[in-house]
Amino acid sequence: MSNIPEGLRYTETHEWIKDLGNGEYMMGLTSYAQEQMGEIVMVEFPGIQDFTSGDVLGTLEAVKTAEDFYAPFDCKVVRVNDGLEDEPALINESSYEKGWLIVVKTDDPSGFAGLKSAEEYSEFIGE
Amino acid sequence: MDKKTALHDKHVDLGGRMESFAGHIMPIKYTSVKEEHNAVRSGVGIFDLSHMGEFRVKGKDAAKYLDYILTNDSDVEPGKAYYSTMCYPDGGIVDDLIVYRIGPDEYLIIVNASNIEKDWAWVNNHTAGYSIDLTNESDETALIAIQGPDAEKVAQKLTDEKLMEIGYYAHTSGVFAGKKALIARTGYTGEDGFEIYIKFEDAEAVWDAVMEAGSEFGIKPVGLGARDTLRLEVGYLLYGNDMDHTTTPMEARLGWVVKLKTDKEFIGREVMARQKEEKPARYIVGLEVLGKGFPRQGAELFEGNRKVGVVTSGSLAPTLGHGVCLAFVEKGFHKKGTELEAEVRGKRIPVKTVKLPFYKDGSRK
Numbered sequence: 502m503s504n505i506p507e508g509l510r511y512t513e514t515h516e517w518i519k520d521l522g523n524g525e526y527m528m529g530l531t532s533y534a535q536e537q538m539g540e541i542v543m544v545e546f547p548g549i550q551d552f553t554s555g556d557v558l559g560t561l562e563a564v565k566t567a568e569d570f571y572a573p574f575d576c577k578v579v580r581v582n583d584g585l586e587d588e589p590a591l592i593n594e595s596s597y598e599k600g601w602l603i604v605v606k607t608d609d610p611s612g613f614a615g616l617k618s619a620e621e622y623s624e625f626i627g628e
Numbered sequence: 629m630d631k632k633t634a635l636h637d638k639h640v641d642l643g644g645r646m647e648s649f650a651g652h653i654m655p656i657k658y659t660s661v662k663e664e665h666n667a668v669r670s671g672v673g674i675f676d677l678s679h680m681g682e683f684r685v686k687g688k689d690a691a692k693y694l695d696y697i698l699t700n701d702s703d704v705e706p707g708k709a710y711y712s713t714m715c716y717p718d719g720g721i722v723d724d725l726i727v728y729r730i731g732p733d734e735y736l737i738i739v740n741a742s743n744i745e746k747d748w749a750w751v752n753n754h755t756a757g758y759s760i761d762l763t764n765e766s767d768e769t770a771l772i773a774i775q776g777p778d779a780e781k782v783a784q785k786l787t788d789e790k791l792m793e794i795g796y797y798a799h800t801s802g803v804f805a806g807k808k809a810l811i812a813r814t815g816y817t818g819e820d821g822f823e824i825y826i827k828f829e830d831a832e833a834v835w836d837a838v839m840e841a842g843s844e845f846g847i848k849p850v851g852l853g854a855r856d857t858l859r860l861e862v863g864y865l866l867y868g869n870d871m872d873h874t875t876t877p878m879e880a881r882l883g884w885v886v887k888l889k890t891d892k893e894f895i896g897r898e899v900m901a902r903q904k905e906e907k908p909a910r911y912i913v914g915l916e917v918l919g920k921g922f923p924r925q926g927a928e929l930f931e932g933n934r935k936v937g938v939v940t941s942g943s944l945a946p947t948l949g950h951g952v953c954l955a956f957v958e959k960g961f962h963k964k965g966t967e968l969e970a971e972v973r974g975k976r977i978p979v980k981t982v983k984l985p986f987y988k989d990g991s992r993k
Contacts, residue, residue, distance in 0.1 A: 540661050540853075542944045543951075545920045560973075562921055562944065564661050564853055569973070590660055 502628055503533035506597055510613055511622035512573050517597065518616060524608055525579065529601040530561065530570065530592055533626050538563040541589045546581040546603065554612065558603065561592065574612025576605035633678035634770045634831035642849050649852060650741035652679035657851035664854035665946040668817050669990075672776035673850035674838050677823070678831065681744035682769045683737045683751060687760035690733045695892045697754050698727070699877055699900070700885040706731050709797045709814060712885050714750070715896035719876035719903065723747050724867050726814060728799050736810065736825075738771075740867045754895070770831035774838055775821030775858075777991040778845040783822050785841040787811065791822070796993045805837035816855065818862030818990030860952060861945045863914050863984030869925055870912060870940040870954045878903040879956070880912050911962040912940070914986060915953040915970070918978040922951025923970035929955055930969045930976070936961045939970060945986055952986045953979065 505511070510518045515534035519527040535541065543562040552558060552572040561568050581603045585591055592600035607613075617625060630653040639646060644655030655676065657664060667673045685694060694702040700712035706729045714722040723743045728736045739747045748764050755762065774783050784791050789802040789811060799812035807830040815821040826834050839847060856866070865871050871880045878886070878900055886900050917923070922942050929937035937957030945952040953970070961968065964983055969976040 540657070542662065542946070543921065560921060564857075564943070567921070567924070567973070590662065593660075 503531070503536065503623075503626065504597070505531065505533070505619045505623050507619045509597070509619065510616035511619065511625075512571070512616055513625060514571050516570055516573060516602075518573055518613060520613060521604065524610075525604055525606050526576070526613060527601050527604050528570075528573065530596055531622070532596045533628075534568075535593050535596045535600075538566055538568060540564045541592045544585045544589050544592070544602070547578050549578050549581075551575075551577045552605075561589075570602065572605070573616060574607060575609070576607040576612075578603055579606045580604040631679075631767075633676055634828045635676040635678065635772075635835055638832060638835055639676065639849075644849070644851060650679055651744075652741060654679055655849070655851040657853045658849050661851070661853040661857060662946045664848055664850040665857050667846070667848035668776045668819055668850055668854065668858055669947050670777070672774060672778040672782050672842055672845050672847045673854070674835070674842065674847055675773040675775065675850050675855060676831075676835070677771040677773050678769070678828075679741035680771055681739040681741060681747065681764070681766040682771075682825065683739065683748065684763045684765055685735045685737065685760055686733060686763075687758070688733055689758040689760050690735055693755065693758040693760050694727065694735060695887075696758075696894050697751060698725075699887065699894060699896065700727075701887040701890060701892070702727070702729070702735070704729050707798055707800060709799055709812060710885075711797075713877045713882055714747070715877065715900075716873060717895055717899070719878075719896045719899035720873040721867070721871050721875055721877065721880070722750050722873065724865065724871065724882075728810065728812060730801070730810075742868055768828050770826050770828050770834075771823060772826070772831065772834055772838060773815060773821060773823045774842070775815045775817045775850075776819050778842075779819070779821040782838065782842040782845055782847060783811075783824075786837055805834045807834055809834070813993065815992075816864055817858040818864075818985060818987060818992055819858075820991040820993050856941075857943050857946055860941055860943050860954065861947055861985065861987040862990060863954065863986060865912065865954065866941060875956075876900065876903060876908065879908040879910055907959060910937070910956050910958050913955055913957050913962045913981045914984040915939070915955050915968070915979040916982045916986065917951030917953070917970075918967075918980055921972060921977055923953055923972050923977060923979070927953075927970045927972055929957060929979070930971060931961065936968065947987050951977075957981070
């Protein structure tokens with residue numbers, strides 16, 4: 502069984518989203534998805550700019566495959582996890598903590614509220 | 629049904645991620661590809677390569693026979709080895725392989741695991757008129773590689789053979805870790821190292837002995853994932869990726885293993901002689917990725933809107949920190965310094981042709 506912490510929200514493209522308050526949301530890759538992808542060797546981050554829901558924010562390159570990650574709702578990227586430049590494998594080792602990807606900001610909380618709960622995501626991936 | 633190597637249980641105990649590869653269940657990695665890769669570049673690693681195939685050729689026509697079926701010259705001293713391609717009459721490559729000359733009338737050929745059956749059929753189809761015996765020893769033979777700048781120090785603890793005296797692409801038959809072995813200074817990593825051929829039933833004892841002898845050097849077991857990044861960093865071709873039955877040695881820049889300078893007859897000679905004269909229409913090149921990310925096998929290469937090639941192997945080079953690829957490009961776009969773009973998921977990534985190897989500081993002797 503994958504680790505799917507309660508209290509986070511999830512997307513169908515396997516990002517987790519955490520409400521940091523003040524309209525800021527942290528986002529990363531779920532443990533299930535990093536396990537599927539295998540060892541991640543490079544991360545391409547977005548610029549600090551505005552994105553529309555569904556836009557490609559960046560790319561995760563694993564040994565065998567590559568996957569894009571997407572804006573879960575209209576938002577502005579405000580921070581990226583610079584530590585992943587040197588140690589992208591943190592996404593594998595600590596997908597919900599040290600391996601976070603980016604922090605985004607939005608004034609509209611409805612996008613976040615509309616995402617999947619831990620239980621719904623667990624069902625979505627068939628566990 | 630995938631075959632298990634003699635070391636299967638060792639890999640499982642070490643936490644290896646086991647996957648099907650070329651008809652065998654093999655360790656892809658134990659901890660991380662990057663960590664295992666770095667261990668071989670800076671210290672020493674141990675590999676189970678028992679999936680590789682071994683054919684023995686014995687008899688008074690052994691040298692003549694190999695000259696006919698292989699593109700490179702069999703005329704090396706006993707105790708030496710050579711790299712060669714084996715080709716179809718149209719010049720396409722059946723396989724690439726290493727040949728160890730054991731004695732005046734005896735050779736051991738090491739073939740790719742994915743090609744064992746095809747190669748075995750091919751070599752048996754060309755024996756007419758030659759006084760030789762062929763044996764497929766693949767299932768009875770285990771192969772353990774010790775690779776890295778510290779490889780000699782580790783291996784020397786386990787044998788009385790004077791390893792210092794064995795040069796690159798040379799070998800000796802002797803006792804290793806108490807077992808009968810062929811000890812060869814060969815490898816696929818760009819580092820110094822040895823490949824130890826032993827009997828299937830001796831593999832576990834030899835593996836344990838190498839792990840113990842290497843512990844003071846921080847030896848790490850290395851899976852096929854890092855084997856691939858190690859070989860790519862030094863620009864070694866991989867059969868199935870960078871060459872196959874549709875490519876010729878000239879296109880793959882393996883003209884140096886084609887004995888056109890001799891007057892020996894061999895399969896594919898006519899096509900290769902013509903290609904050497906006329907120059908191939910495409911070449912294998914090394915590409916350095918100038919941007920982020922890296923193109924993978926199958927990514928198309930463009931100059932403007934014109935498609936000029938395709939990536940055959942691509943990865944992040946762990947030691948270099950940027951992407952590198954091997955690729956086929958049309959003649960004219962193969963010159964060092966040519967800037968192209970690779971298309972990756974709808975985006976263009978800038979790349980530049982560079983001289984191989986990508987990584988130049990290996991300890992290979």
